[in-house]
Structure formats: structure tokens, C-alpha cells
Amino acid sequence: MFRFQSLDEDCMLEEEDDGLIEDEDEIDQFNDDTFGAGAIDDDWQEEHKRLAELDERDELGAGLGFGGGGMGGDSDLSTSERPSSTRIPSSVVHPPPPSSLASLSFSSSSSRLPPSDVEDRVGEGDLAESLARLILDADPAIAGVGAAERPGLPPGSSGSGLSGLRGLDQPRVLPQPSPILPPTQPHQHPQHQLPPGLPASGLPPSSMLSYQQQQHLLRRGTAPMGQMSSHSIWENSMGFGPVSVAPGLLTHMEDNPLMSIIKEVGHPKRAPQGRNDEDLSERAPPPRSSSPVIGSPPVRAVPIGTPPKQPMSHALNHQIHHPTAVHVRAPVQHRYPAPFPERLSPNTLLNIANSPLCRGPFPPRVGPVLSQIQRAQLLNSQVAGFPRGGPPPLLPGGGGFRPFFGGPPPPHGHRMGPPPPHGPPNHAPPLRHNTTHLHPQHRRMLTQRMQSRGGDRRPGMDRRSRDPYSNLMTQKEKEWVTKIQMMQLQSTDPYLDDYYYQNYYEKMEKRQEKERDSSKKEHTTKLITPQVAKVEHTYRPVQFAGSLGKLTVSSVNNPRKMIDAVVTTRSDDEEKREKQVWNKRRQILYTVEKMYSLLLEVQDFEKCFVQAPEEDREALLEQHKSNTEQLCSSLREKEWDDRVSDEQCVMIMSVRKGKRLISRLLPFLPSMQAAAVVMAIARNLPALAKKDKQDQVLCWLVEPVSAVIQSLSSASLTDLLQELQGSEGQLATVLHNKFGVTLLYVILSEGERMQSSDPNCQLMDDNRWTELVFSVTRELLSVPSSSLSPPLFTPPNLLSLFSRYVDRQRLELLQDKLQISALSR
Amino acid sequence: KETIVSRCAASCPTQSGSSAAGLNCHLTCSSCLYPTEKHLVLLRDGRTLIGYLRSIDQFANLVFHQTVERIHVGKKFGDIPRGIFIVRGENVVLLGEIDMDKPCDTVLQQVSIEEILEEQRLQQQAKQETEKVKMQVLKDRGLSIPKADNLDEY
Numbered sequence: 001m002f003r004f005q006s007l008d009e010d011c012m013l014e015e016e017d018d019g020l021i022e023d024e025d026e027i028d029q030f031n032d033d034t035f036g037a038g039a040i041d042d043d044w045q046e047e048h049k050r051l052a053e054l055d056e057r058d059e060l061g062a063g064l065g066f067g068g069g070g071m072g073g074d075s076d077l078s079t080s081e082r083p084s085s086t087r088i089p090s091s092v093v094h095p096p097p098p099s100s101l102a103s104l105s106f107s108s109s110s111s112r113l114p115p116s117d118v119e120d121r122v123g124e125g126d127l128a129e130s131l132a133r134l135i136l137d138a139d140p141a142i143a144g145v146g147a148a149e150r151p152g153l154p155p156g157s158s159g160s161g162l163s164g165l166r167g168l169d170q171p172r173v174l175p176q177p178s179p180i181l182p183p184t185q186p187h188q189h190p191q192h193q194l195p196p197g198l199p200a201s202g203l204p205p206s207s208m209l210s211y212q213q214q215q216h217l218l219r220r221g222t223a224p225m226g227q228m229s230s231h232s233i234w235e236n237s238m239g240f241g242p243v244s245v246a247p248g249l250l251t252h253m254e255d256n257p258l259m260s261i262i263k264e265v266g267h268p269k270r271a272p273q274g275r276n277d278e279d280l281s282e283r284a285p286p287p288r289s290s291s292p293v294i295g296s297p298p299v300r301a302v303p304i305g306t307p308p309k310q311p312m313s314h315a316l317n318h319q320i321h322h323p324t325a326v327h328v329r330a331p332v333q334h335r336y337p338a339p340f341p342e343r344l345s346p347n348t349l350l351n352i353a354n355s356p357l358c359r360g361p362f363p364p365r366v367g368p369v370l371s372q373i374q375r376a377q378l379l380n381s382q383v384a385g386f387p388r389g390g391p392p393p394l395l396p397g398g399g400g401f402r403p404f405f406g407g408p409p410p411p412h413g414h415r416m417g418p419p420p421p422h423g424p425p426n427h428a429p430p431l432r433h434n435t436t437h438l439h440p441q442h443r444r445m446l447t448q449r450m451q452s453r454g455g456d457r458r459p460g461m462d463r464r465s466r467d468p469y470s471n472l473m474t475q476k477e478k479e480w481v482t483k484i485q486m487m488q489l490q491s492t493d494p495y496l497d498d499y500y501y502q503n504y505y506e507k508m509e510k511r512q513e514k515e516r517d518s519s520k521k522e523h524t525t526k527l528i529t530p531q532v533a534k535v536e537h538t539y540r541p542v543q544f545a546g547s548l549g550k551l552t553v554s555s556v557n558n559p560r561k562m563i564d565a566v567v568t569t570r571s572d573d574e575e576k577r578e579k580q581v582w583n584k585r586r587q588i589l590y591t592v593e594k595m596y597s598l599l600l601e602v603q604d605f606e607k608c609f610v611q612a613p614e615e616d617r618e619a620l621l622e623q624h625k626s627n628t629e630q631l632c633s634s635l636r637e638k639e640w641d642d643r644v645s646d647e648q649c650v651m652i653m654s655v656r657k658g659k660r661l662i663s664r665l666l667p668f669l670p671s672m673q674a675a676a677v678v679m680a681i682a683r684n685l686p687a688l689a690k691k692d693k694q695d696q697v698l699c700w701l702v703e704p705v706s707a708v709i710q711s712l713s714s715a716s717l718t719d720l721l722q723e724l725q726g727s728e729g730q731l732a733t734v735l736h737n738k739f740g741v742t743l744l745y746v747i748l749s750e751g752e753r754m755q756s757s758d759p760n761c762q763l764m765d766d767n768r769w770t771e772l773v774f775s776v777t778r779e780l781l782s783v784p785s786s787s788l789s790p791p792l793f794t795p796p797n798l799l800s801l802f803s804r805y806v807d808r809q810r811l812e813l814l815q816d817k818l819q820i821s822a823l824s825r
Numbered sequence: 826k827e828t829i830v831s832r833c834a835a836s837c838p839t840q841s842g843s844s845a846a847g848l849n850c851h852l853t854c855s856s857c858l859y860p861t862e863k864h865l866v867l868l869r870d871g872r873t874l875i876g877y878l879r880s881i882d883q884f885a886n887l888v889f890h891q892t893v894e895r896i897h898v899g900k901k902f903g904d905i906p907r908g909i910f911i912v913r914g915e916n917v918v919l920l921g922e923i924d925m926d927k928p929c930d931t932v933l934q935q936v937s938i939e940e941i942l943e944e945q946r947l948q949q950q951a952k953q954e955t956e957k958v959k960m961q962v963l964k965d966r967g968l969s970i971p972k973a974d975n976l977d978e979y
Binding site (some may be wrong): 117297469470472473480481484485692693696 | 877879880881882883890892968969970
């Protein structure tokens with residue numbers, strides 16, 4: 001039979017449990033001689049001392065039979081209720097007591113019942129208690145184990161139950177147990193994970209239950225005791241831990257010596273109380289093993305996926321609708337010998353909770369450990385109950401359960417308002433989220449949606465109630481997830497992080513403004529996203545008090561270097577050559593990346609400029625200029641600073657991204673440089689075409705290049721055409737390539753445009769242009785059709801161009817070949 | 826037949842995406858409460874799953890209940906019941922709520938599972954054929970189109 005461990009416990013714990021349990025197996029746990037009345041194991045003098053102390057303390061009304069009376073030898077911890085708790089921290093902070101002592105000291109702080117209770121049983125329990133204590137003292141392992149066992153239950157229960165603890169003003173012991181205790185007892189962390197039921201139950205029963213009620217509960221507790229003996233003490237300790245009335249039940253355990261141990265062992269758990277469930281889950285792991293920002297996920301009482309113990313839906317409904325009809329004894333009795341004693345069925349809980357305690361101020365921590373399904377079903381039936389107008393007695397019971405399910409969660413600093421979705425009778429009031437960081441338009445849309453959803457709720461409510469699997473996620477869990485997601489939305493630079501969102505809403509606004517009258521001009525709503533202060537997380541080595549040196553605690557939140565990796569360079573010749581090749585490529589990629597970021601800034605400049613306030617504009621302008629300058633210079637040759645480097649351009653364009661870069665960059669370059677770049681492209685077209693075989697993206701360049709060409713002078717145009725033709729056979733290659741053909745056409749068309757529009761154009765001044773065109777036509781005619789690549793587009797005025805230079809026959813041939821239709825004139 | 830409401834948002838917590846993501850997480854989380862709301866998720870491999878969203882975590886891992894995988898081919902679609910689905914967050918492209926109450930005026934026609942699977946198979950086959958032909962033509966010309974995942978630049 002194994003414990004359920006909470007999710008964020010050390011695995012160490014499990015192993016330790018195993019080891020310790022195995023040790024225990026050798027000792028006969030059920031042998032009276034070992035633990036019970038027959039065991040006289042120790043020095044009589046010590047025993048006498050202890051008994052004496054015990055007597056003293058008991059007279060002071062130490063408290064419950066949790067062994068509160070006189071645990072441990074620390075007489076400081078005389079237990080009147082309040083003072084004990086305040087004294088605990090100091091006593092614990094002192095040089096760490098032996099583990100048993102620590103555990104026992106906790107227990108004494110948690111004893112709360114009025115003295116009358118204790119006195120009732122002092123006589124009976126004395127001997128058993130003292131003996132048990134002896135053993136515990138002598139063997140810290142037992143206490144340790146017992147303490148360690150606790151955690152199985154608690155965390156989840158603490159999660160849900162503790163939220164209801166808010167109302168209590170009980171002083172909480174050890175707000176930060178971890179720095180105090182962990183050093184010597186790292187394995188004992190779990191002991192701090194108290195079942196909320198236990199600590200909590202300390203106070204409320206005393207304050208809220210009348211003495212008679214308590215006695216009633218106590219007596220109820222006796223019944224199952226007999227059955228308990230058949231289980232291992234560890235199991236039983238778990239079984240009673242979380243239940244709010246556990247104190248009552250436990251008090252009778254001293255009848256069975258085994259139980260007294262449990263009582264003692266059980267108590268440590270109570271000490272840290274009233275904490276956030278999130279804190280609880282963080283108590284167990286060593287410091288900085290949970291994120292300081294996010295926290296740990298809300299801890300479950302039982303791991304997710306635990307099968308439910310019993311089918312309970314029908315019983316539940318019965319319970320809820322007839323709270324007063326419950327007969328307390330019988331059901332409680334049946335539940336105890338259950339295989340999973342740490343999880344009482346909702347039935348039991350309801351029984352316990354509703355009948356005697358129902359009318360009074362309801363102890364919020366009913367209990368803890370429902371499986372998901374059970375919790376969901378309870379929630380559902382609650383929900384279902386409301387609209388059907390359940391009987392009024394339902395409400396206090398039902399209302400009491402609300403905190404159980406983690407309703408009114410702690411108000412998170414910047415976020416949600418109190419959103420118990422299952423609190424109000426109708427679910428229409430939606431969760432109120434913090435929407436201040438959203439665009440106002442967005443906010444409006446969301447609220448509209450929420451309202452419409454709220455309206456839709458009513459008809460669907462009945463359906464909801466019938467679904468047993470809804471509400472598998474607790475409210476806490478949902479909040480935790482949303483908290484993480486909202487954190488990701490915080491950004492210092494919204495334009496960088498959330499570009500599309502910002503742009504989308506801007507466009508929408510502009511659209512709306514256009515539609516609307518300009519008369520009712522609203523101020524442009526600015527989007528203010530929450531700014532995150534960059535927190536410096538400096539590394540301070542984790543120190544445990546009382547330990548020698550610095551222990552390394554490594555976790556996701558503070559990772560530590562585990563391996564010293566040494567970099568060795570291999571001096572192989574071939575490797576070197578390969579490396580060089582790679583290095584060059586990497587160099588190119590690096591250059592491209594740097595240029596790209598500059599380019600992006602340049603492109604965004606306008607937008608930022610418009611958005612920026614007056615003061616910043618100067619600075620932005622300066623920035624912009626320098627960026628552009630940098631971009632230009634990166635294209636230039638190393639030696640001659642004023643010429644565009646062919647080599648550099650080609651290098652950049654050998655990479656796919658580089659081509660994209662150039663295509664985006666061209667519009668921003670000054671015309672001289674742009675022309676030079678285009679020349680370089682034309683000059684090196686065959687090489688570029690070859691390198692582009694895989695990517696096929698040269699055509700990205702068509703648009704920007706054509707834009708540049710259109711701004712060229714006639715001389716430059718001629719030059720360009722010449723470059724394109726360049727060496728022998730270059731034109732053929734050019735024609736083979738789609739981009740080349742397109743480029744050629746664009747050039748020719750531009751020339752034609754120039755000629756036709758401006759009679760004074762200098763294109764015809766020297767014969768270069770004519771000659772070039774002639775050679776082009778020759779080539780076009782001679783090249784086989786199959787190797788002529790179809791262009792991206794055919795400019796319409798090509799025909800008129802050719803008609804100037806060639807005769808009719810050739811013109812017709814050209815027409816066919818290039819598929820220039822006569823109509824495109 | 827349900828109509829998808831325009832409440833979808835890319836739920837990718839790994840990127841700091843649109844602010845809409847966070848708020849829709851609120852909605853999604855709160856709609857975990859409302860089991861009558863079915864959710865539709867589009868996965869990276871192109872599958873569409875519809876079911877009751879039971880649980881979500883910070884990585885957008887999803888737990889779907891009574892899931893149905895919906896296959897669309899042309900104007901027809903078919904639903905395959907799949908039971909409980911756990912989806913790893915990195916595979917989620919879109920997640921949105923389905924508004925059961927909205928009137929449905931779609932032209933899509935529901936068919937049986939066998940039929941839709943058959944249609945899908947035919948569609949895949951046709952696609953493969955065209956792809957094969959394309960590759961062959963390119964090979965003849967000495968060109969090759971690389972697969973997107975082989976590119977080393979991004």
C-alpha cells in the first residue's frame with residue numbers, strides 16, 4: 001500500500017519511505033511488547049523524568065490526545081493554546097532539535113481542545129502515551145517516517161481547504177519553515193505539508209463546537225478503532241490526518257497503543273497553517289526549486305488520474321438534498337476500512353460536515369481529498385441545485401463547500417477580481433479579467449462576447465449538470481495557467497513582441513475612423529501594455545543554515561553547471577578546409593542577418609516616427625540616417641569606400657535570405673547605389689542564376705529592379721544592357737533563366753518607353769543601344785524555343801521596339817517565338 | 826452540425842503571441858466549466874479534433890473528452906469518434922470554441938466514415954500523382970525542388 005505523493009516532492013522521499021518501512025518490517029509493529037504496554041525499553045530514570053514532565057504539562061491542559069499533552073522533552077513548550085504557537089518558532093530556530101522532537105513540538109502547538117477533554121483521558125492515555133513517546137524519542141526514524149508519511153494526503157487537500165482558512169486569525173507557526181528546518185532534515189520537508197484539516201481543525205472545533213458536539217464526535221471515533229488495528233499504523237495515520245474532525249476521532253486512539261503513536265506522529269503536520277495552497281506546495285521543495293514568479297502548480301490531494309474510490313453520485317445527490325436526514329454513525333463506520341483511507345468519500349465528509357456542524361459557522365476546511373471526478377460531481381450537483389431552487393437548508397451546507405472547492409481564491413495582485421463561478425446562483429456574472437492592457441477595442445469586443453455568453457447560459461444549465469466530467473480543473477488550476485499565460489503578455493516592447501496584434505488594431509481603428517464622421521473625432525486610443533520591470537536575478541549560492549559550506553541545490557529555476565566541458569580544436573588539414581568553407585558561409589549568413597535587422601528598423605522607421613512624441617523624433621531621425629548609412633556601407637568594397645562591391649553583392653545573394661534582403665533593400669538605397677547594385681546583378685547574372693538553381697527565388701528581385709531601372713538614365717540603361725550581354729554566351733544563359741529574360745524585357749521596354757515618350761532622348765545618340773538591340777534580336781531568333789524561358793511578364797511595348805529595328809519577317813518570327821501579340825500594342 | 830465562432834486564437838504559450846491569446850485562455854479555462862461548449866482544435870499535422878475540453882495547462886497540452894476527428898474532403902465531411910485525446914501543446918495550431926447555439930447554415934454535407942475515408946484516400950492519391958509528375962518533369966530538366974525542412978538558413 002503506497003502513499004500518494006504530491007507532485008512537487010522530492011523523489012528522495014519515496015525512496016526513504018521505502019527504506020524506512022522496510023526497516024520497520026523487521027520490528028513487529030503489532031506486538032504489544034514492542035510498542036504497547038509490555039514494552040519497557042528504556043532507562044527507567046529517563047522514563048521517570050518524562051512522566052514527570054508529562055504530568056506537569058497535562059495539568060496545564062496541554063490539549064488533545066494528539067499526544068499534545070507532553071510530547072518531547074521540551075518543557076518550554078507548555079501548551080496553553082496561543083503562547084505555544086508563538087513560542088515554537090523560537091524553539092525551533094535554535095540548534096535543530098532531533099527530528100522527533102521537532103515533530104513533537106509541532107504537535108504540542110497544535111493542541112487546541114479545551115482542557116476538559118484532555119483531563120478526561122489523561123489517566124487512560126498516560127502510560128500508553130509515555131511509552132509511545134519513549135519509543136519515538138529513542139528512534140527518530142519512526143517519527144521521521146511518520147512525519148514523512150503525512151505529505152501524501154495533504155497538499156491537494158490543503159489546496160482546496162486552506163483557501164477557506166482565510167477567516168481564521170490563528171497565528172501561524174513558521175511562515176517559512178524551509179529555511180528553518182531543512183538543513184538537518186531535508187527529508188522531512190514533507191512534514192510541513194500539513195493536511196489543512198489537521199491544523200485547521202485544531203481551532204475551529206474548539207471554538208465552534210460545543211463540548212457536547214465534540215464528545216459526540218469523539219465517541220463516534222471509537223467505533224472504527226477496532227478495525228484500525230488490522231492496518232499498519234502508517235496507513236491509519238494517513239487516514240485520519242486530513243479530516244476536520246480527526247482530532248475528535250483520534251482522541252480515542254490512545255486505547256490502542258498503536259494509535260497513540262499516530263497521534264503523536266500525526267501532529268507535526270498541523271503547525272504551518274492557514275497558508276496559501278501555493279505556499280504549501282512550495283514549502284516542501286528546497287529553496288528556489290519553484291519559480292519565484294510563477295510558483296508551483298496547484299497541488300492536488302491525489303495525483304491526477306487516481307481512480308475514484310466509489311461511485312457516489314447518487315449518494316451525493318441524496319446528501320445534498322436531504323442534509324438533515326443523514327444518520328451519522330452508520331455511514332462513517334463503513335468508510336474506515338477502505339483501501340484508501342486518506343480519502344474519505346464525499347459521503348463521509350458530508351455526513352461529518354453537515355449534521356452536527358451545519359448550523360454553526362462552518363469550518364471551511366472540510367476535508368480535502370476528493371478525486372477529480374468526485375469534486376467535479378459535487379460542483380455539478382451544487383450548480384444543479386441552485387437553479388432548481390434547493391431547499392434553504394441546502395445553502396449553508398452548500399455554501400460551506402464553496403471554499404472547499406477553492407472558491408474565493410486569493411486576489412492576485414494585478415489580475416482577477418473574486419470570481420467564484422460556482423458561487424452565485426447563476427453563472428452569468430463572468431470572470432472579471434484584468435483587461436487594462438488590451439486595446440480598448442478588443443476590450444469592448446470581449447465584454448460583448450462575455451455578455452452574450454452569459455445570456456446563453458440559462459438554457460444550457462440543465463445539460464451542464466448532467467455532465468459528470470466537467471470541472472475537472474479546479475479554479476485554482478485554471479487561474480494558475482492563466483496567470484502564466486498573462487505573464488507572457490507583459491512586454492517592454494509591444495511593437496517587437498506583439499507586432500501583428502498592434503497592427504491589426506491600428507488598422508481597425510483607422511478603418512473605423514474613416515467610416516465615422518470626422519466631426520466626432522476621438523483621440524486615438526493608445527495601447528498601453530503593462531511594462532515589466534526587468535528583475536535582476538543574481539545568483540546567490542543557496543545556503544542551508546547549519547550546514548558546512550554551500551550545498552548545491554539545482555533545479556529548473558536555478559540550474560547549475562554539472563559538467564566541465566573542454567573545447568578542443570582539431571588540427572586536421574581537411575577539417576580546416578571544410579571549416580573555411582563553413583566559416584565563409586557562416587560569415588555570409590551573419591552579414592545577412594545584421595543587415596536584415598538594420599533593414600527592418602529602417603522599414604519601421606516611418607511608423608515609429610508617426611507614433612513617437614515630438615521630443616523623440618529627432619533622435620529617431622538620426623537613428624534612421626545612421627542605419628541607412630550602415631546598410632549602404634555594408635555593400636561597399638573594403639578598399640574603395642565609394643563603390644558597391646560586386647563580390648559582396650554576389651556573396652550576399654548566394655544565400656536565399658540574402659536575395660530577399662536585397663530585394664527589400666533596393667528601395668531604400670540612394671539611386672546611385674541602387675543602380676550600381678543592379679549593374680552588379682546584371683553583370684553576374686549567370687553566376688547568380690546557377691546559385692539560384694535550388695532556391696528559384698531570383699524573381700523576387702524583379703519588382704525592385706524594375707523600379708530602379710525605370711529611374712535610370714539612358715546612358716545607364718545602355719550600360720546595363722551591355723552588362724547583361726557581357727561576355728560571349730552570357731546572353732544565352734540569360735535567356736535560359738526566367739529572371740534574366742524578364743530583366744531583359746524590362747530593360748528593352750524601358751528603352752522603348754524612353755524613345756517613344758521623349759523624342760529628344762539620348763538613347764539614339766550613339767549606336768550602342770541600336771547595336772545592343774540588334775544583338776539581342778539575333779540571339780532571340782537563334783536560340784531554340786525550348787531553351788527560352790518564359791518571362792514573368794511581357795511588357796506590351798516590346799513589339800513596337802522590335803518593329804523599329806527588324807524587318808517584317810523577323811518581326812513575325814519574333815512575335816511567334818516570344819508570343820507577343822500584335823494587340824498588345 | 827456546429828458553426829465555429831470567431832473566437833479562435835492561436836494558443837502558443839511558447840511565443841509571446843497576441844494579447845488575445847491570454848484572454849482567450851481565460852475564456853477557454855472558463856469554458857472548461859461549461860461542458861456544453863465543445864472545442865475545436867486544429868493540429869499541426871492538419872487533423873481537426875472536436876470534443877469537450879477538460880483540461881489545459883501552461884503548454885497548451887489539452888485533454889479532450891468524447892473527441893471526434895473530423896475529416897473534410899471537398900464539400901463533404903465525416904466524423905470519427907476517438908474517445909479521449911491528450912494533445913501535446915506544441916502540436917496545437919488553433920483552438921476555438923464551438924457555439925452550439927448559433928444557427929448553422931453551412932453547405933457541408935456529412936457522410937459516413939467509410940465514405941469520407943475513401944474520399945480522403947482518393948484525394949491523397951491524386952495529390953501524390955501530381956507531385957510525382959512534377960518531380961519527374963523537373964528531374965528531366967536537371968532541377969530539383971528541395972523540401973522545406975532541408976533549408977539551413979532559418
